[in-house]
Amino acid sequence: MIVAEEITRVYRMGKVEVWALKGVSFTIADGEFVGITGASGSGKSTLLHILGLLDRPTSGRVLIGDRDVQRLSDRQQTLFRLNRLGYVFQDYALIPELTAIENVIVTSLARGVSEKEYLKRGAEVLREVGLGDRINHRQSELSGGEQQRVAIARAIVHKPSILLADEPCANLDSETSKNILDLFKQLNEDLNQSIVMVSHEKWHERYFCRIIDLKDGLINSMRECNVNR
Amino acid sequence: MLENLKVASFLAFKQIQRGSKGTLILTIMIIALVFVNLVFLPSIISGVVETFNSQSINFNYGNLVIEPREGDQYISDVDALQKKVEQIPGIVGTSPRVSTGVTFFYKGRNARSTLYGINPQDERSVTTINERIVQGEFLSRGDTDKIIMGKTLAGTEGEEGGGLPTLQGVQVGDSVEVAFPNGERRTFQVKGIYETQSISVDTSAFTTTDAVAQVLGLEDQASQILVKTAVNGQEEMFRIRLLSYGVQQQVFTYEQKGAGFVNQAIQSFEIINAISTLVSLIIAIVVIFIVIFINTVNKRRQIGILKAIGIDKQIIINSYVLQVLFIATLGALAGIVLTAGVIYYLTVNPLVFPGGPVFPVIEPATVVRSIASLFAVSVIAGYIPAWKTAHEEILDAIQR
Numbered sequence: 001m002i003v004a005e006e007i008t009r010v011y012r013m014g015k016v017e018v019w020a021l022k023g024v025s026f027t028i029a030d031g032e033f034v035g036i037t038g039a040s041g042s043g044k045s046t047l048l049h050i051l052g053l054l055d056r057p058t059s060g061r062v063l064i065g066d067r068d069v070q071r072l073s074d075r076q077q078t079l080f081r082l083n084r085l086g087y088v089f090q091d092y093a094l095i096p097e098l099t100a101i102e103n104v105i106v107t108s109l110a111r112g113v114s115e116k117e118y119l120k121r122g123a124e125v126l127r128e129v130g131l132g133d134r135i136n137h138r139q140s141e142l143s144g145g146e147q148q149r150v151a152i153a154r155a156i157v158h159k160p161s162i163l164l165a166d167e168p169c170a171n172l173d174s175e176t177s178k179n180i181l182d183l184f185k186q187l188n189e190d191l192n193q194s195i196v197m198v199s200h201e202k203w204h205e206r207y208f209c210r211i212i213d214l215k216d217g218l219i220n221s222m223r224e225c226n227v228n229r
Numbered sequence: 230m231l232e233n234l235k236v237a238s239f240l241a242f243k244q245i246q247r248g249s250k251g252t253l254i255l256t257i258m259i260i261a262l263v264f265v266n267l268v269f270l271p272s273i274i275s276g277v278v279e280t281f282n283s284q285s286i287n288f289n290y291g292n293l294v295i296e297p298r299e300g301d302q303y304i305s306d307v308d309a310l311q312k313k314v315e316q317i318p319g320i321v322g323t324s325p326r327v328s329t330g331v332t333f334f335y336k337g338r339n340a341r342s343t344l345y346g347i348n349p350q351d352e353r354s355v356t357t358i359n360e361r362i363v364q365g366e367f368l369s370r371g372d373t374d375k376i377i378m379g380k381t382l383a384g385t386e387g388e389e390g391g392g393l394p395t396l397q398g399v400q401v402g403d404s405v406e407v408a409f410p411n412g413e414r415r416t417f418q419v420k421g422i423y424e425t426q427s428i429s430v431d432t433s434a435f436t437t438t439d440a441v442a443q444v445l446g447l448e449d450q451a452s453q454i455l456v457k458t459a460v461n462g463q464e465e466m467f468r469i470r471l472l473s474y475g476v477q478q479q480v481f482t483y484e485q486k487g488a489g490f491v492n493q494a495i496q497s498f499e500i501i502n503a504i505s506t507l508v509s510l511i512i513a514i515v516v517i518f519i520v521i522f523i524n525t526v527n528k529r530r531q532i533g534i535l536k537a538i539g540i541d542k543q544i545i546i547n548s549y550v551l552q553v554l555f556i557a558t559l560g561a562l563a564g565i566v567l568t569a570g571v572i573y574y575l576t577v578n579p580l581v582f583p584g585g586p587v588f589p590v591i592e593p594a595t596v597v598r599s600i601a602s603l604f605a606v607s608v609i610a611g612y613i614p615a616w617k618t619a620h621e622e623i624l625d626a627i628q629r
Contacts, residue, residue: 054537054623075541082539093534093627097247107538109239112232138247154538 038214086155145176260560322354325451346441365401365421379431533626553611
């Protein structure tokens with residue numbers, strides 16, 4: 001379970017303070033697929049960064065599984081990201097020198113998984129995202145959709161309890177986007193993962209259990225989706 | 230810990246394998262050239278020292294020099310002393326010399342220099358001047374009216390000595406008049422001309438002890454006795470051994486005799502070498518720093534991504550340090566190959582110094598020190614930019 005309590009985030013730009021989040025509170029249950037929506041500049045990405053331990057709130061706290069993650073040291077947060085979270089970036093964020101499978105298994109290496117196991121699991125998860133025949137290709141040899149699927153494979157290879165995705169379909173065509181979202185839905189259902197996904201596409205809503213809509217750094221609305229899930 | 234090293238090695242290997250080959254080769258070559266620079270000058274200095282030492286031993290002093298006690302002009306009872314010294318284990322030859330400042334006269338020209346009186350047989354047992362005869366022959370016992378002369382002193386017709394004593398064109402068979410300090414003048418026939426490339430020896434002349442002793446009125450006396458030991462490099466031990474065997478006179482090693490000039494020259498060389506080494510290392514630090522800095526700055530986003538997906542920053546730093554170590558290793562190896570090439574060339578075509586041909590001498594300690602300092606500066610220069618970038622905020626690194 002994810003609990004966000006009165007989260008604020010203030011950026012300083014010279015003498016000017018910019019309030020990206022002004023006090024956001026919500027709870028996400030295990031196995032929920034939550035969409036975060038809102039206009040550009042509403043604080044969606046900032047919120048996701050804080051939930052993904054990539055940024056620290058100016059005030060408020062985030063509890064993940066009853067653990068106040070902001071109180072963790074840098075190193076503990078790194079380990080938390082490694083073992084508990086999966087993060088899909090808008091622009092894929094792959095390492096260009098690595099092949100698809102190497103991008104996927106690099107975190108498994110850090111987790112101390114045996115070579116036999118991580119190679120097997122890496123190939124398996126790439127097959128799951130439809131890249132079974134592209135595992136030895138590098139980023140420059142993959143299309144945008146394929147790169148995003150590698151990024152998803154990397155995020156789910158260790159079956160994290162929470163998957164965070166920052167507009168994963170922003171650079172993809174509708175067909176590829178649909179494939180990606182179908183994959184998320186399947187992971188959510190099969191593995192009971194909590195998924196938090198930033199999106200501003202109306203048609204994505206049918207995949208979400210719940211939508212948290214942000215406006216000017218505050219929760220504008222929070223609603224259950226009436227989709228047939 | 231092992232896992233961390235595995236991940237760091239994996240990332241380092243992939244970066245090297247698939248990163249820019251041009252940058253990699255350029256960096257390796259720069260390190261190789263720095264290595265050559267670190268090793269080359271010391272090898273020349275060692276070569277100069279080696280040349281000077283071998284000249285000192287072979288032509289000037291032997292390994293040890295026995296000189297008169299303080300206040301005495303000559304060593305007395307030379308025969309007895311010679312026998313005593315030659316019985317000492319490890320001593321393979323002794324050669325008494327009588328030296329005197331003289332003026333040589335030849336075809337209206339004159340030159341002031343040193344004339345040594347020697348026993349030719351004894352001299353052969355200590356020095357190798359007899360092997361350096363370029364015209365005529367070496368002295369023989371009984372040559373009381375013969376002289377051998379250094380090539381510089383003999384000189385060449387019409388050529389000034391440039392500050393060195395020269396008679397400008399003495400040939401074997403010519404007669405040379407010698408004026409001794411006591412006013413006596415003697416005429417000697419030139420029996421041979423030698424060339425050792427040691428300036429002090431090549432501007433001197435040798436005749437037999439009998440010839441000089443007759444003029445100076447000496448009997449069983451010598452200005453110095455040169456001593457040859459079986460092996461080089463143990464002069465101090467032999468010096469003490471001579472004293473312990475009851476030699477009452479002053480005993481010097483060839484290094485002590487040549488200390489003033491050589492030490493000054495070597496000290497100057499050492500200062501140049503220290504400056505050159507420092508500059509080379511600074512260049513290495515700056516180059517490696519710039520290369521790694523540019524590399525890490527270009528990879529800031531990747532470093533941010535690696536941190537974002539849970540790779541510890543120490544792993545990231547280590548992966549850059551490993552890359553630098555790999556580059557430094559290849560650079561040092563390439564440097565060893567380049568140095569070997571330069572040394573081979575200079576061994577075949579030695580540098581000609583005033584003291585003779587200088588062959589570069591590479592001392593293992595210099596190589597080890599150079600490799601160690603290259604690795605040290607590489608690690609420092611690689612660690613700092615990697616550390617700096619890895620400690621940036623994740624979002625700053627990713628979003629730039």
